[in-house]
Amino acid sequence: MSTTIDRVKAAREAASAGLDSARDMDRQDALAPMRGLFALPAGEIYLDGNSLGAMPASVGPAMAEALSEGWAKDLIRSWNGRNWHMLPVTVGDRLAPLMGAKAGEVLAADSTSVNLYKVFCAAMRLRPDRTGVISERNNFPTDIHILQGAIANVFPQATMALADDDDESVLSLLGPDTAVVCLSQVNYRTGRLRDMARVTRAIHDAGALVIWDLCHSLGALPIDLNGCNADFAVGCSYKYMNGGPGAPAWLFVASRHLASAGNPLTGWQGHAAPFAFEVDFAPSATIEKFRVGTPPVLSYLPLLESLAVFERTDMPALRAKSLKLTGYFMELADEKLARHGLKVITPRNEAERGSQVALTHDEGWPIMQALIACGVVGDFRAPNILRFGFTPLYVGFEDVWGAAATLEAIMESSLWREPRFAERKLVT
Numbered sequence: 293m294s295t296t297i298d299r300v301k302a303a304r305e306a307a308s309a310g311l312d313s314a315r316d317m318d319r320q321d322a323l324a325p326m327r328g329l330f331a332l333p334a335g336e337i338y339l340d341g342n343s344l345g346a347m348p349a350s351v352g353p354a355m356a357e358a359l360s361e362g363w364a365k366d367l368i369r370s371w372n373g374r375n376w377h378m379l380p381v382t383v384g385d386r387l388a389p390l391m392g393a394k395a396g397e398v399l400a401a402d403s404t405s406v407n408l409y410k411v412f413c414a415a416m417r418l419r420p421d422r423t424g425v426i427s428e429r430n431n432f433p434t435d436i437h438i439l440q441g442a443i444a445n446v447f448p449q450a451t452m453a454l455a456d457d458d459d460e461s462v463l464s465l466l467g468p469d470t471a472v473v474c475l476s477q478v479n480y481r482t483g484r485l486r487d488m489a490r491v492t493r494a495i496h497d498a499g500a501l502v503i504w505d506l507c508h509s510l511g512a513l514p515i516d517l518n519g520c521n522a523d524f525a526v527g528c529s530y531k532y533m534n535g536g537p538g539a540p541a542w543l544f545v546a547s548r549h550l551a552s553a554g555n556p557l558t559g560w561q562g563h564a565a566p567f568a569f570e571v572d573f574a575p576s577a578t579i580e581k582f583r584v585g586t587p588p589v590l591s592y593l594p595l596l597e598s599l600a601v602f603e604r605t606d607m608p609a610l611r612a613k614s615l616k617l618t619g620y621f622m623e624l625a626d627e628k629l630a631r632h633g634l635k636v637i638t639p640r641n642e643a644e645r646g647s648q649v650a651l652t653h654d655e656g657w658p659i660m661q662a663l664i665a666c667g668v669v670g671d672f673r674a675p676n677i678l679r680f681g682f683t684p685l686y687v688g689f690e691d692v693w694g695a696a697a698t699l700e701a702i703m704e705s706s707l708w709r710e711p712r713f714a715e716r717k718l719v720t
């Protein structure tokens with residue numbers, strides 16, 4: 293007996309007009325073979341790499357070797373022998389070219405939230421005579437929460453203003469008392485991309501410092517932190533960087549600030565000589581001053597495998613494909629989905645678009661659950677956003693077509709109205 297889901301899948305296959313052109317685009321795509329470097333579930337279309345990236349296929353063997361040789365046999369010797377102790381620096385140096393940074397400016401450690409706390413406190417102390425903080429109302433909540441907490445606990449004289457999504461709104465809040473501005477380059481809900489060069493310039497013209505959150509940009513588009521003269525940046529490595537769930541995050545400190553920027557979390561690994569075990573804290577002179585405690589070594593290993601994948605291609609090529617994928621999905625959304633009330637809210641203008649497309653619908657939650665049940669994985673962001681991430685390393689044009697055709701079939705069959713799709717989950 294065929295289920296409704298089978299019927300939706302059959303409807304998708306039957307509606308094959310357009311599929312040939314998607315397959316043609318895949319045949320012409322020089323990056324298509326890179327998909328083979330990832331372990332992805334057969335028969336599924338994975339469009340959630342903007343939340344948790346896919347696993348590089350080499351992670352299993354690399355982890356197995358690190359466990360059986362590095363931990364089980366070499367034990368304590370691996371801190372030196374395998375250079376485990378220096379992973380925050382060596383991984384940071386390999387992340388640096390992806391964001392237009394130099395070796396020695398990036399540290400891979402902790403979470404984005406913790407790193408934001410570190411660089412925010414450092415930046416505020418570089419502007420001791422100012423009290424203004426600017427962020428954005430629709431920033432990922434942890435950014436606002438971290439700033440609120442740091443202000444309450446460390447900088448009680450400071451006040452924060454929240455801008456709207458457009459760059460003009462940020463610029464209109466700048467003033468002579470602005471100390472630090474913290475913005476996401478790509479918005480996690482809408483996929484809107486800010487003009488990093490222009491916004492950074494305006495922030496500097498006001499005498500303030502900028503912290504860029506690059507969670508939704510690193511690995512998705514070319515970034516030039518030093519070309520834009522950025523001061524600080526933070527980001528994760530589990531989304532487009534494919535570093536795995538809870539992979540170490542990273543922070544960037546422009547080399548011109550390194551001597552004067554201080555880490556408020558003065559743990560022993562940020563000490564100039566951690567293994568001297570001195571009583572008084574004396575910070576390292578390098579980016580290592582932003583280390584805190586022992587690195588979670590095993591969590592760095594998948595990220596090393598993913599970096600090896602990135603080192604086989606380049607960001608301009610990935611960006612070109614990403615724009616084609618998102619553009620194609622928006623075209624299909626106009627053609628197949630708009631009449632069902634699904635509206636594209638991601639900017640059409642390529643210069644303002646990250647690597648995701650967001651659609652809105654008042655019944656977004658059950659629609660997304662039905663879509664996942666049919667083998668197309670995106671996610672939902674309250675109150676009404678269906679998010680689709682297009683990771684150019686492993687998403688193809690046939691996937692884009694399949695996602696749009698499945699969603700169309702779901703809307704036409706009303707599958708999403710089945711009561712089982714209404715149940716809310718803890719993690720969305």
Ligand SMILES: Cc1ncc(COP(=O)(O)O)c(C=O)c1O
Pocket residue numbers: 403404405406432434435476480505507508528541
């Ligand atoms: C823009 C942005 N900043 C920060 C975070 C959270 O960082 P973490 O939970 O890794 O500290 C996320 C996603 O989780 C995000 O999308």
Ligand SMILES: Nc1c(O)cccc1C(=O)C[C@H](N)C(=O)O
Pocket residue numbers: 342343344432480507719720
């Ligand atoms: N970090 C996450 C998690 O631990 C569970 C579920 C999702 C996430 C995410 O990263 C969400 C993501 N930052 C977002 O843009 O919504």
